[in-house]
Amino acid sequence: GQQVMQIPQYQHVQEGEDFTTYCNSSTTLSNIQWYKQRPGGHPVFLIQLVKSGEVKKQKRLTFQFGEAKKNSSLHITATQTTDVGTYFCTGKLIFGQGTTLQVKP
Amino acid sequence: AAGVIQSPRHLIKEKRETATLKCYPIPRHDTVYWYQQGPGQDPQFLISFYEKMQSDKGSIPDRFSAQQFSDYHSELNMSSLELGDSALYFCASSPRTGGVEQFFGPGTRLTVL
Numbered sequence: 744g745q746q747v748m749q750i751p752q753y754q755h756v757q758e759g760e761d762f763t764t765y766c767n768s769s770t771t772l773s774n775i776q777w778y779k780q781r782p783g784g785h786p787v788f789l790i791q792l793v794k795s796g797e798v799k800k801q802k803r804l805t806f807q808f809g810e811a812k813k814n815s816s817l818h819i820t821a822t823q824t825t826d827v828g829t830y831f832c833t834g835k836l837i838f839g840q841g842t843t844l845q846v847k848p
Numbered sequence: 849a850a851g852v853i854q855s856p857r858h859l860i861k862e863k864r865e866t867a868t869l870k871c872y873p874i875p876r877h878d879t880v881y882w883y884q885q886g887p888g889q890d891p892q893f894l895i896s897f898y899e900k901m902q903s904d905k906g907s908i909p910d911r912f913s914a915q916q917f918s919d920y921h922s923e924l925n926m927s928s929l930e931l932g933d934s935a936l937y938f939c940a941s942s943p944r945t946g947g948v949e950q951f952f953g954p955g956t957r958l959t960v961l
Binding site: 776778785786787788791831836837838839840841 | 892
C-alpha cells in the first residue's frame with residue numbers, strides 16, 4: 744500500500760535557525776497537505792499543494808511540491824518558539840510519521 | 849467560528865467493554881473522517897463518510913464500526929476493547945470529499961484498562 748515517509752523524525756534548533764522537513768510518498772499524489780500539531784493539541788491545516796513544482800509561502804514558511812508529485816518539503820526561516828510542534832504531511836489520507844520540532848530560545 | 853465537537857473528551861473502559869465516540873462536524877460540512885493516534889505516532893486513518901455513505905476505509909479493525917447520521921454527526925462504535933485501543937481518536941470534517949482541508953476536533957482520549 745501507499746507509504747508516506749518524513750525525515751527527520753526530530754529536529755532541535757536554536758531560535759533563529761532555519762528548519763526543513765521532507766516528505767516522500769511511494770506513489771504519485773494528486774495533492775499534498777501539511778498540518779501542524781502542537782503538543783497536546785490536534786492537527787491544524789497549514790496548506791495544500793496541487794500542482795507539480797508548486798511553491799507556496801506563508802510568512803516564514805515555504806512549502807514545495809516536487810515535479811513528480813511524490814515529494815514535498817516545508818522550510819521555516821528563522822524559527823521562533825511558537826513554531827514548536829509536529830509537522831505532518833499527508834496524501835490520500837495517509838499521514839507521514841511527522842517531524843517534531845523543538846526550538847531552544 | 850464553530851469547530852468540530854467530539855464527545856466525550858475522555859473515556860476510560862475495561863477490556864472487552866464497548867465504547868461509542870461521537871463527532872459533530874462543522875455546520876455545512878458533509879464529510880467526516882476518523883483517525884486514531886497513538887502516543888508519539890501519526891494519525892492513522894480509520895474511515896470516512898460523505899453524505900452519510902462510507903467514502904474511504906483505512907485501518908479500521910473489524911471490532912469497530914461507524915456511521916454518519918442524517919444530521920451529519922458521526923459515531924464510532926468500538927467493541928471488545930483491547931489494551932492496544934488506548935489512543936487519541938480524532939474526528940475531522942470537511943465541506944466536500946477528496947483533497948480538501950480537514951478541520952480536526954479536539955479528540956477523545958480513550959484509555960482501556
